[in-house]
Every structure is written in C-alpha cells, then in structure tokens.
Amino acid sequence: MSRFVPNARLVPLMATTLVLIVLFGFASMQYPGFASARVVANLFRDNAFLGITAIGMTFVILSGGIDLSVGGVLAFSTILIATLVGGHGWHPLAAISVGLLCGTFFGAVMGFLIQRYELPPFLVTLGGMFFARGLAFVISPESVGISHPFYDKVMEIGIPVGPKARLTAIALLWIGVVFVAIFVAHWTAFGRNVYALGGNEQSARLMGLPVGPTRVGVYALNGFCSALAGAVATFYMGSGNPSMGVGLELDAIASVVIGGTLLTGGSGFVAGTLVGVLILGTIQTVILFDGRLNSWWMRIAIGVLLLGFILLQRLLGRLTAARR
C-alpha cells in the first residue's frame, strides 16, 4: 500500500501557496472588507512592476546566477522613457521600445562578461547596478512627469472583476508575462536549458547544450524584464524617477526564494514566484489595513518568511538525500 508522497520539488510551491491562503484568510477574518475583489485587483496593480522583475530574476536564479542590477535598470528605464516622451515629444510606444532595447542590451553585456570571462555574477551585476543608476541620474537628476493621451488611454483599459474593482492594464500585463514565462520555462528548449544549466553546468556542457548562449540569454531576458517593469512603473507613477526602485533587487530575490526556487539553481517554478510576490503584497496590504503596524514590520516579516522557506528547503534537501 503506497502512501501519498508529494514530489519533493513541489513541496516548496505547495507550502508557499498555503502561506498565501493562510495569510489572506487570517487577514480577511481580522479586517472587515479585506476579502474583496477590490483588494485582490489592487494587489495585482500595486505589485505589477515588482512581479515582472521577479519573473526575470526567477530565470537568473534558476540558471544558478544572481542579478543585483534590476533596481538600477528599472530606474534607468523609467527616466529614459519619461525624458523621451516628456522632453523630446516621442510617442510612448517608441520610447518604451527604446527602453526595452537598452535594458536587454545592458543585460546581455553583463551576461557576456559573466560567461566569457568567468566572472562572479554577484560582482558584475553589482557594477551593473551602480552603472545603471548613475546613468539614470545623468539623464535627469529630477523626476520627470509624463502627460500623453496614450498614457490616459492605456490607464482606462481594465476588466471589471467586481464592484469598484477592475484589473488595470498593468495588472493584465503582469499576468500575461507570468503565462508567457511559464510557457518559456517549461515548454521551450531555452527553458529546459536554463534548468539544466542551473542543475549542473558540467553535465549541461557534456550533453552538448548551448551553455554560453543560454547564460547570456538569461541575463538579457532579465534586463528586458527590468526595463519592462520600468515601463510599467511609468504608467503606475505617471512619471520617471532616477531614484525609483532602490532595494528592488532584494524584494525580487526574496519573492523568488519565498516562491520556492532554490538559490543554487536548477529547481523551482515561475508560478511560485507569482505567489511569492503576492505574499509580499498581502503583507503590505495588511500593514496598510491595520493602522497600528508600521512599515518596518514588513521587513521583519519578509526576513522571517525567508528564514522559514530556506530552512524548509534545506530540510527537504536532506530528506531526499536520505531517501536515495
């Protein structure tokens, strides 16, 4: 008689989902009006840009790397788009395309340095962070506002999901990105290469997988996601700001880890990252609903969650090792 033994790879994902359900359930009982379509819709709107960077970060971490530059690239992208639209009268779509190109190129250069010269990703992307943020301040040291009919039109788009609640365009974009990312991760050669590279680079190389292009591609993809998150942030804030997204890389990494992805690479799910970001967003909403709690509880809560999930993964790793 066989007992139900869950796949060890799925346990972190299930634990994350459980945490989100418990957290949301607890908050719904504690605060009247929490369990509403409006809160959920706002959750998707307010965390869209964190969510999109976290998706890119998931791929980087799955490949066994790390990227500290996302906050800087996001800031660079927002101020570039805002300056092109506000100062030079470009059409937003053209400006956003340029921003996405710059972000992708920037990520690819970092990936190239990491791959070609075997440099530690930690240091290269640290340099990338300083560089991108400095460049953002070079473009404009001040926040630049955006007012363009295209922006107003996009912000009118939305799917009503309940009374006074609608999924806005940026929330829909995030959900779209998640679906595309799930497809890329699990049903394309690139996705499988990323898992293989993160699982064991030596084996991936011996199997004849394109290790180099995959690694450069992962960082380019993350650069693209960061720039896209920057574009989303311009819609959300209505402006571009060179000091936006300080410490965003930490939140993104935390979401990925809480979402059940192993920081050593090779194991994890894009869907987990979505849940991880939603957990962070829910904690933030709880703090807003409860007037007595202060913002620093957010940091402590994230720290405790990180600790919990890392210990859980460690335990699972030992259990599976023992079973073998």
Added chain:
Amino acid sequence: MKDWFAGGRVLYPLIGLGLLLMFDFFFVPNFFQFEVRDGRLFGTVIDILNQGSKVMLLAIGMTLVIATGGVDLSVGSLMAVAGAVAAVLVTRSDLPVPVVCGVALGAVLLLGAFNGVLVSLVGIQPIVATLILMVAGRGVAMLLTDGQIVTFENEALVYIGNGAFLGLPFTLTLVLAVWGGALLLTRRTALGLFIETVGDNETAARFCGVPNRLVKTGVYCFSAVCAGVAGLIAASNIKAADSSRVGEMMELDAIFAVVVGGTALTGGRFTMAGSVTGALLIQTLTTTMVSLNVSPAIIPVPKAVVIVAVCLLQSDKFRAEIGRVLGRKAMA
C-alpha cells in the same frame, strides 16, 4: 618580516591608490594641505581617512568572511542595529557609555552568531543566510528606534566619531586597533591558516582536524562586531541613529574593497592590508569627485567601471586574450 605585504597582491590596489593621489596632487587644489587647529590635524587626506574608517572596518571583517568562501551581506543593517541600540540606551537610561557600547556590540555579535550558525551548522549558502538579516536587521533597528531618528548629546558617545586622539581622528585609532587585533589573531596564531584552509577546501580542512564550523561561525561574529563599531561611528558622526539610512549599500562598498584589495571571492588566501587599501581607494575616489564638483548621484558610474575593470584584470581568460592581442600587435 614581509608577511603582511602578502606577495604582490597588495601592489595593484596600492598602485591604483598612488595614481589617484597623483591625479589629486595635480588637479585638485589644496588636496595635500594640512592645518593644525585646536591641537588636531585637518585636511582633505585626513578627511579621507576619517570618512573611510567605516568602510575600512567593514572591509577588515569582510576579508575574513570572504576568505572562508562566504560573504556577509548583513553588515549595513548590523550597523543600523548597533547605532540604534546605542542611541536608545544612551537617551533612555543612565548606563555609562562603555557599557552602552558593549551592549550594542554584544547585540550585533549575537546577530553575527545567527549568521554563522545558519552558514556553518544548517549549511545555507552565505549569500542567502546573510540576506535574511540584511532585510530583517534594518527592520529590527527601526523597531528599536520606533522609526524615528533618535538624537543624542552624550559627549563620550559623540567623541567616538568626532573626537581626536594624538592629533588624528579617533576613528583612525579604532581602525588601527581592530586591524592590529585581527592581524595578531590571524598571523601570529594558526587561526589565519585555519581560515584560509576552510576557504580553500572545506572537506580537506575537516579531515585535517580544523574545526571548520567554529571557524566559520567565528568569522561571521567578527564581521558583525566590525560592523557594530562602524555603526557606532556612523551614529556618533551625526549624533543620531538614523535606522533607515545608515549603512545603506555599505555592504557592497565593503565587498568591493576586499575584491579590489586582491582577496578572491572564491575564498582561500586573504590580505587585510589589500582590503584596507581598497577601502581607501573607494573613499579617495569619492572625495576626489566631490571636490571636483561631480554630482554625488553620478559617483556610482566610475565606481562600477572600476569594479568591472578589476574583475576583468583578475580573470585569467581576459588576461590571455589581452596578451594575444598585444602579442599580435608587437609582431606586426
């Protein structure tokens, strides 16, 4: 005794620092001017030493952590914790200042031990283990100060960051004391060898009977205490504990100083003189740009260029490629 010089690895950062100082000599007016006021020295160079003291302290602690193959991301947050504990105790109790400082350092020592246990006993990668306190530590510091900036007037505590000792800033005395202590422990006892062995090959170290778990826990504790001293200086400098801002991005500066100084991130051999030079290099770079009226927001750009350039110079592949290109030119 050339032991502290550690071969030629300190040479590159020293050359870098020398070039930068030469640039300052020619292009920054009054850079090397000294002045004696109220029995203490003033001048740009003294400023660099004084302001660089925090990164120097962090870099000394970080060197040992990196030598074991780890990294400590939590030092910036630990600075905030130490500052917050000291400020709160000194304003809300009558404890004498040495006790206050002791309690603050003891608190961060505990947090360092937490890092160390996670890394050595639980076996979590250092980046992740210290990420926890990097995020949560600042939250704890803000909890202690209630999210406010706690100001204090206590003379003894203000002296730590602003006082003068033998005509030089007191912060310099602290750096030399910590550095000297660390040098004695690592170079006059077998501890330094233990640390390098653990970083080089942990399994081999364990089989040789090196208490690798104890060594690993120890280096995180030491790094935390260094961060604590830096945190006391930072709080004392502004006569306040600003939990949300103090030490922000400092962990990155410290790691940068260590790597520029010639200690590899992969662990193994380390040089504290190199790290201190690296820290001075960063501070001199920053001070130079400030005195040339470069906007503070743009300062990160050259910093980034230096980081990547140093990484490239340390990469064997890059050196081989450059060698080939130069060789071809020489032949043509």
